[in-house]
């Protein structure tokens with residue numbers, strides 16, 4: 001079944017109408033946060049304020065769109081409302097605790113986005129560019145250089161019959177190569193037989209999240225072919241967004257199970273630490289707060305990756321992990337998800353700043369996360385927070401990079 | 411009478427047409443001259459979000475979703491004064507909502523006009539640890555209020571509504587709460603407020619009369635400050651002639667409350683919950699009344715599905731039949747669980763009913779009825795022995811309560827750090843919430859979790875219609891009979907085919923019982939919706955006329971109903987409103 005069929009009007013309406021307006025998702029559940037001060041978890045709602053930006057209100061808007069209650073073109077706000085949801089899933093997580101699983105706010109938002117795009121409403125201008133670039137050069141950044149040239153050991157590129165295929169992803173491969181290199185350091189330190197591919201292309205995440213579905217199936221099928229041709233049985237990811245897309249979206253697009261195993265690098269590291277193949281010996285005097293990427297946590301329900309990254313951080317000698325008020329299912333999104341960083345940068349930065357202030361408030365000096373996209377959002381948030389508070393910006397670092405330091409790399 | 415109310419309400423609705431574009435533009439521009447333009451909207455995509463509340467419908471009987479013409483998010487009482495003035499100038503209705511968790515279209519813009527959404531007014535202003543008060547703005551939920559109070563070892567009296575319901579909205583609605591038995595209902599716990607009167611005047615009453623400046627805190631989105639502590643409040647409702655009661659129970663019609671000071675309490679050391687089944691409704695009523703008379707903190711719940719006590723009384727169903735149905739329900743339960751765990755939507759009526767029945771069975775409502783009590787041990791000693799005697803001496807059907815005694819064991823849940831999480835977990839499991847994180851239940855001993863459970867139940871209920879009200883304890887049975895006969899008259903199938911039941915909560919001590927009737931309908935059937943709301947409407951009228959106060963009738967019918975059944979109160983309200991040069995604060 002195609003994604004379009006899955007997200008049929010009927011299916012979406014069903015989900016939207018299942019919302020009972022209990023309002024519990026306006027804030028996170030009190031049981032999930034340590035403090036009332038940090039109980040806001042819907043970035044769109046808290047920033048824009050009207051009910052339409054929160055899940056219950058957006059569900060009614062979805063209903064009105066699906067039933068054609070008002071002419072789309074007569075609304076100026078519709079684009080901002082629908083495309084400002086970071087699809088962080090905080091509302092969905094709350095809803096899941098208290099209600100049934102029928103209300104799927106993220107599913108509704110993404111479905112409505114696709115529907116609107118089809119009808120010429122949205123996406124936001126800079127989000128449109130993703131799709132154009134993907135069409136042209138198979139990545140949303142418009143990069144035409146060959147993939148994964150950064151790798152030091154060139155024999156790994158397009159190596160056949162290795163055990164593990166490292167799916168680098170566009171953001172890591174083109175924008176955060178240090179994360180890619182740190183990941184390969186982890187793989188090499190653990191004597192893993194791995195390869196990267198010059199033929200890997202965008203996983204489809206930026207398109208799916210912004211309702212631009214036209215090219216998605218092609219991307220998925222081509223990628224699957226590339227992975228299968230490599231002969232690897234397991235695919236490892238350092239990008240939470242790619243991981244979520246491959247694990248959750250690809251099978252529904254393909255209409256069948258994935259022909260390979262998947263693992264996120266944080267899980268991989270935790271496993272290797274258990275088996276003694278990865279040791280973190282370099283002491284680090286840091287007060288670390290960990291930010292759960294939405295795509296690694298709430299989106300992966302019921303297999304959220306919450307413990308593994310914490311376990312890795314806790315094994316670094318000298319490092320102290322600080323618990324934030326909003327963690328795991330209650331995490332406040334970094335503000336970058338769902339195409340928001342590109343589409344509504346000011347708002348994304350505001351939310352990231354709030355998140356950074358929370359870490360600062362708890363006494364952290366380092367903000368660690370496990371997704372290149374969150375790194376980008378939080379770095380901007382840290383700068384903004386510092387410019388307002390006059391303090392030095394909080395250091396934001398990706399977990400594999402921290403691990404590289406902890407195993408003695410630079 | 412029923413037809414008359416319906417027709418009159420429809421006429422009232424028809425009077426309010428959509429606003430002309432030109433007028434709307436003028437009003438938007440006037441509002442935006444004082445309120446930040448980003449917080450004023452005429453866009454349909456913004457407005458349409460205000461078309462539904464927790465009742466699952468936008469306007470109860472009306473097959474249309476009513477939406478406001480303009481929405482505004484004020485940041486202060488002064489902003490609201492401006493809205494009132496502009497509305498008054500153009501003779502436009504004004505509606506207001508705090509969290510919109512009500513279940514009677516009370517905050518829906520039935521008469522169109524301007525919707526004041528209070529979401530930006532979300533600050534917890536003060537905790538007074540000596541005066542035992544909490545001062546909040548409207549968009550502060552019970553969940554947040556309780557979280558703020560936790561560290562000070564204080565608690566707020568919470569209703570059975572989801573933890574998202576606002577303290578302000580609920581007290582205005584005269585909230586019925588877990589500890590109403592001891593502390594009274596919501597309106598009795600309001601000790602002062604700040605409101606904008608219909609004529610645009612700001613008035614402060616009771617404990618907020620001498621309000622120190624509580625305005626200094628940030629209104630930046632997502633930024634919250636700690637509340638002030640110990641403003642030296644005197645926890646009284648009246649400093650002389652008093653208007654505190656005026657906005658209560660007026661569904662936003664008499665004034666817009668912008669701050670409220672409410673009573674809070676020192677946290678009791680122990681709370682115990684007791685749950686028991688009974689062989690007859692009289693017995694459970696007796697125990698519930700006993701609990702009320704002895705002012706044991708919290709009331710009780712009696713659930714009666716179709717095939718037992720009530721239905722048995724009125725449809726001559728015998729005990730064997732009840733037993734047989736229980737068995738079939740248990741079977742249905744298994745189906746229900748399957749449907750639930752697969753997360754499928756209950757599309758057809760049958761599977762929906764199966765799930766519902768199964769769910770009731772899981773709730774322990776497979777027994778004739780069920781008592782749910784919660785007592786505090788601090789102020790009132792819950793005399794277990796005495797209570798046990800009451801239970802045992804009153805012809806309990808012990809066979810049927812086998813599992814219920816099991817429940818009881820688990821329901822005796824010590825409210826202390828050495829609470830036994832396992833038994834709570836088993837309880838939750840038995841209640842069909844196996845994936846519910848049981849540590850919530852014991853963490854800090856919050857009442858909030860219960861609210862979350864309620865929301866969860868509500869989700870599962872889907873097609874349940876409620877009617878709740880207040881009744882003198884001695885007249886509970888009379889009220890039940892009235893309900894049963896009205897239902898039989900207007901919607902006979904409901905008695906025979908549908909699940910219906912009631913809950914009784916003993917209310918403000920011995921003063922009244924809160925009685926709630928529930929009728930299950932197929933949410934997709936218009937006919938069932940029509941028939942049941944007809945029956946419920948007529949019941950409300952009859953009940954009001956007989957001195958039972960059933961209050962959560964839809965906003966739409968409120969004016970007509972009150973005029974008919976409470977002419978004195980209605981007339982007086984009108985006089986005061988006129989004295990304020992009332993604008994168009996809906997619903998009047």
Ligand SMILES: Cc1cc2nc3c(=O)[nH]c(=O)nc-3n(C[C@H](O)[C@H](O)[C@H](O)COP(=O)(O)OP(=O)(O)OC[C@H]3O[C@@H](n4cnc5c(N)ncnc54)[C@H](O)[C@@H]3O)c2cc1C
Pocket residue numbers: 464505506507508509510511512513516517528548569570571572575576577578579580581582583584585586587657660661662663665666667668864865868965
């Ligand atoms: C599952 C469930 C269970 C419930 N159980 C209970 C229960 O046990 N006990 C109980 O008491 N209630 C119960 N309720 C009802 C619910 O608690 C109340 O409707 C709710 O607390 C009202 O608060 P609100 O903020 O949601 O008000 P809203 O829904 O926003 O408004 C309710 C009414 O008050 C008016 N209003 C709101 N704010 C203001 C203001 N600032 N100034 C003037 N007027 C205002 C509105 O115009 C509207 O007419 C339950 C509801 C649900 C969904």
Ligand code: SF4
Pocket residue numbers: 041042043044045053054055084085086087088089090091092105106333
């Ligand atoms: S997914 Fe996140 S941003 Fe979107 S409505 Fe839910 S909580 Fe808000």
Ligand code: SF4
Pocket residue numbers: 018019020021022023024025026055056091094095098099103105
């Ligand atoms: S999305 Fe879920 S939690 Fe939020 S209001 Fe709707 S039903 Fe409640």
